[in-house]
Amino acid sequence: MKIKVNGEDKETQSETVLQLLKELDIVPERVAVEVNLNIIKRADFENCRLHDNDTVEIVYFVGGGIYG
């Protein structure tokens, strides 16, 4: 299926958020995930199914103080 991840078009076989993170080599404990503007709780990564044309945002902490 075709989805959008962090602004990039992506073809994926991953069926859930957790599978997608594994495919991208991302440690689930360090990130927050949004699918179509809804925040997915970490405990739900495994059960949250992805669908064609979903928009996924994966964020984490970077260096920043005041105004980044």
Next chain:
Amino acid sequence: MDDKLVIKGIEFKSRLWIGTGKYKDFEETARAVEASGADVVTVAVRRVNIVDRKSENLLDYIDPAKYKILPNTAGCYTVEDALRYSRLAREAGVSDMIKLEVIGDEKTLFPDVIGLLKATEILAKEGFIVFPYTNDDPIMAKRLEDAGAAAVMPLGAPIGSGLGIRNPYNIKIILEAAKVPVIVDAGVGTASDAVIAMELGCDAVLINTAVADAKHPITMAEAMKHAVIAGRLAYKAGRIPKKLYATASSPIEGML
């Protein structure tokens, strides 16, 4: 002397809070944070680079078990964005603390206090421990407190300007009225600025650029550590009143 800063039941080891932006690399960030003695480090929330997965993670260098990670909403210009970033930060992190920024203007980076107040109210209701970055405006500080802010963070001067505490009188008025801690956020350029903030009675100071952009960041981090301690002690000690004329400190009695 037990003089710990406690906010919403959270105990803070240091009154110096450190930002992690603008450093050369993560190693330098970690060394500066260590040298500063801070236990609060602020971080930003950004997209993971999904193309280049080799990039390192800040939290490999700043251990969340050792430091309190305080995510910010830096770069947010609307209430909606600030709420979105705050909620994502809470999911990515381990606490409900958020350093709330709703920026009003790109050139000055002054806060949009109307948006800030709205976002503070919403997030406090959602159980966030909200630290809003605000102007040195006593009325707005009070409004933010009433809206549920855990502390208020007035600027000393524009972000990254290094101009110091431009309006110590306003900070003093904010301090007088505030029932929540007051933490100066932005404007500190060098150690003496941090001392001034603490001597006024501020509960803590947040510093980033003054350390990260110093010629020797690790040394400046250490200077800031001492400055914050010195300023706090001077505040507790109570300074002498300023007088126009001299008063001798040696006794007249016993002179030849």
